Amino acid sequence: HTTTVGIIGGGPAGLLLARLLHNAGIDSVVLELRDRAYVEQRQRAGILEQATVDALRAAGAGARMDAEGIPHDGIELRFGRRAHRIDFPSLTGGRSVMVYAQTEVVKDLVALQLAEGDRLLFGAEVTSVEGADSDTPVVRFVHEGREQTLSCDYVVGCDGFHGVTRDSVPESLRTTYERTYPYSWLGVLAEAPPVYDELVYAHSERGFALASMRSATVSRLYLQVPNGTDPADWSSERIWDELDARFALDGDPGWKLERGRVTSKAVLPMRSHVTEPMRYGRVLLAGDAAHIVPPTGAKGLNLAVADVVVLARALARWRETGGTELLDAYSDTCLRRVWRAEHFSYAMTTMLHTGPAQSPFETKLQLSQLERIATSPHAAAELAENYTGLPLPR
Numbered sequence: 001h002t003t004t005v006g007i008i009g010g011g012p013a014g015l016l017l018a019r020l021l022h023n024a025g026i027d028s029v030v031l032e033l034r035d036r037a038y039v040e041q042r043q044r045a046g047i048l049e050q051a052t053v054d055a056l057r058a059a060g061a062g063a064r065m066d067a068e069g070i071p072h073d074g075i076e077l078r079f080g081r082r083a084h085r086i087d088f089p090s091l092t093g094g095r096s097v098m099v100y101a102q103t104e105v106v107k108d109l110v111a112l113q114l115a116e117g118d119r120l121l122f123g124a125e126v127t128s129v130e131g132a133d134s135d136t137p138v139v140r141f142v143h144e145g146r147e148q149t150l151s152c153d154y155v156v157g158c159d160g161f162h163g164v165t166r167d168s169v170p171e172s173l174r175t176t177y178e179r180t181y182p183y184s185w186l187g188v189l190a191e192a193p194p195v196y197d198e199l200v201y202a203h204s205e206r207g208f209a210l211a212s213m214r215s216a217t218v219s220r221l222y223l224q225v226p227n228g229t230d231p232a233d234w235s236s237e238r239i240w241d242e243l244d245a246r247f248a249l250d251g252d253p254g255w256k257l258e259r260g261r262v263t264s265k266a267v268l269p270m271r272s273h274v275t276e277p278m279r280y281g282r283v284l285l286a287g288d289a290a291h292i293v294p295p296t297g298a299k300g301l302n303l304a305v306a307d308v309v310v311l312a313r314a315l316a317r318w319r320e321t322g323g324t325e326l327l328d329a330y331s332d333t334c335l336r337r338v339w340r341a342e343h344f345s346y347a348m349t350t351m352l353h354t355g356p357a358q359s360p361f362e363t364k365l366q367l368s369q370l371e372r373i374a375t376s377p378h379a380a381a382e383l384a385e386n387y388t389g390l391p392l393p394r
């Protein structure tokens with residue numbers, strides 16, 4: 001097989017890239033390891049930045065998002081058993097976010113790709129990428145039990161943190177920056193209406209908690225838990241009791257979450273990771289394949305979208321003019337924004353979680369910073385600008 005752009009991985013990055021290339025008249029093939037039902041049901045991110053919303057609309061993939069997504073103009077921070085709202089539009093010149101789950105973004109992009117787009121193969125396992133430094137890199141993959149090859153002008157690794165593209169590049173050519181965190185999240189999906197109409201991020205003596213939502217009847221909830229926690233140790237009753245304890249308010253002792261059936265629970269480790277550069281000859285990396293953030297800042301999916309918007313523009317320029325100047329700049333262009341999100345995600349994470357060896361001094365620093373955000377419009381604006389996301393590079 002041959003194509004112009006070989007895309008490894010059919011997550012948000014790979015699927016949106018294929019859509020953007022299709023819109024620009026550039027042929028691609030998406031190779032996705034899992035089956036369609038699996039990628040459409042994988043519970044992950046829930047918050048779309050303004051720039052992500054804009055990018056999905058511009059790609060012609062925004063119709064259901066605009067009908068069913070829930071616009072949010074702020075978040076609530078809880079600490080010291082008190083609540084403080086951060087208003088996004090007034091602090092950012094009108095920017096906000098949208099609650100629309102990654103599962104729904106993926107469903108919309110898969111449907112568009114199958115209806116109008118180029119080839120998308122499920123159950124296609126890429127085993128290696130060869131010839132990054134040649135003019136026709138080759139992707140080796142196994143599909144329906146047969147070993148096959150795909151020759152491309154460019155290969156884009158959108159295969160997530162555990163993908164193979166990054167590792168096809170010699171280690172001597174890449175630098176990795178990494179940090180792991182001494183806690184994880186227990187992520188819960190429940191058939192319970194959200195009791196509050198915005199997200200609540202809580203710092204408490206018992207650890208971090210986050211209340212998010214998927215719809216008017218489904219809540220998405222997260223609890224900080226120790227690394228290595230077995231979800232089986234968390235009965236539904238224990239989950240709801242712990243959430244209520246961490247969200248407790250002095251001024252509103254009756255505040256409780258509405259309880260419902262827990263339909264899934266999973267433990268998510270937390271990590272920061274950046275691989276530099278994001279390009280090796282004709283092989284490029286995008287999304288989680290190149291960088292991971294801890295989820296507290298809701299940045300992972302948004303960074304993946306930003307990468308492929310920049311990359312699609314660079315590939316379109318190359319296709320039109322033969323010029324590679326935007327492709328040459330791709331890694332630097334993305335990494336500036338990536339490192340901003342890495343810092344924000346780290347700062348949100350370390351401000352809101354209680355580490356296992358945390359000293360009372362460190363807790364006081366966290367509370368001081370939260371107080372600063374709650375009382376200073378400048379500090380609040382810094383959070384709001386980062387949370388709603390920086391504009392995409394032009």
Ligand code: FAD
Nearest residue numbers: 009011012013033044045126159160287288298299300301
């Ligand atoms: P992915 O979505 O990981 O897609 C990569 C795709 O490549 C997958 O479909 C995979 O099957 C495929 N693939 C892998 N290897 C191969 C191969 N060898 N051959 C072919 N295909 C392959 N972000 C938030 O903001 N909030 C959250 O709550 C949140 N929760 C998360 C929970 C988990 C468990 C994980 C892993 C991530 C979470 N994230 C969250 C981050 C966010 O979901 C990711 O940043 C986002 O999915 C990145 O999209 P992507 O397309 O780059 O990678």
Ligand code: DHB
Nearest residue numbers: 045046212295296297298
């Ligand atoms: C969700 C996940 C996040 O990591 C976050 O910061 C906010 C919301 C969610 O899944 O809804």
